[in-house]
Amino acid sequence: MKCLQSVRNGELLELLAWGQGELLRAGIEEGREECERVMMKLLRCSRAELFLKEHETDPSGIRNRFLEILEKRTKRVPLAYLLKETDFWHETLLVDERCLIPRPETEILVEQVLKNIGEMKKEKFSFLDLGTGSGAIAIAILRACGNATATMTDISGGALEAAFENLKRYGLENRAEIVPSDLFRAFTDPKKWDLIVSNPPYLSEKDLKEAQEELRYEPRMALDGGKDGLDFYRAIIAQAKDLLTAGGLIGFEVGAGQAETVSKWFQEAGYDNIQRFRDHLGIERVVMARRKN
Ligand code: GLN
DSSP, X not given: OOOOHHHHHSOHHHHHHHHHHHHHHXXXXXXXXXXXXXHHHHHTOOHHHHXXXXXXXXXXXXXXXXXXXXXXXXXXOOHHHHHTEEEETTEXXXXXXXXXXXXXXXXXXXXXXXXXXXXXXXXXXXXXXXXXXXXXXXXXXXXXXXTEEEEEEESOHHHHHHHHHHHHHTTOGGGEEEEEOSTTTTOXXXXXXXXXXXXXXXXXXXXXXXXXGGGGGSOGGGTBOOTTSOHHHHHHHHHHXXXXXXXXXXXXXXXXXXXXXXXXXXXXXXXXXXXXXXXXXXXXXXXXEEOOO
């Protein structure tokens, strides 16, 4: 990475423009926005405050730190890992290499779950987040439903540590239990939940091969859904029915093109009220079903 003289001595504005150029060269189109986000984080300021500082030269001695982060970003390390946080729903969560970065698509699952739990919201209810990763889904539901308690599982100990840090960030550790588990395996003494949610790994072999470079930095086991990407839905649908209370709700995030198959499996397994929801691109992103009474 070349360091121009003007970048060494110049104003923040020049540093931003230079960063944008470097990122564009690395194939990143939204470079300006990303550079601003890095600056905002380093200067601990809002976008408006950043705008006011544009003509300052290295206001808080952040230039070298900025260059270091940019260099990593040109290697396509995801921005969220470099910033060590990401916005999800109404929260800002800690994320790092231990967990998948929560995506905006997953907010559709949260939104539809909150709409569809209906009366449950007023009473005490318990839910399971299977493969919780950073804890994003569970934390969003816990914060929206003061009467809810969560069981959060993941096969990855690292992910569970990150999830616990996020629970603590929002003071929710008393309303959630964290259980290391490969799907339902840890639950030998069957427990029942009123709601099961999951964004399981769903990329197919082909998706993984064609994926953008950033994905290489995320935990493979959070992404790899087997040959057709559907392995986890197969396993979860079969087992989940006995673990839901009567009338209990189950909601999945699914990959593009998977909703129909997943709905069919719900139907074959005897679930009720199967619904599908699209994301803002029109892709079917969420499948939900109820256990019959
Ligand atoms: N949404 C992620 C992606 O497409 C995949 C997440 C997952 O496998 N659950 O990159």
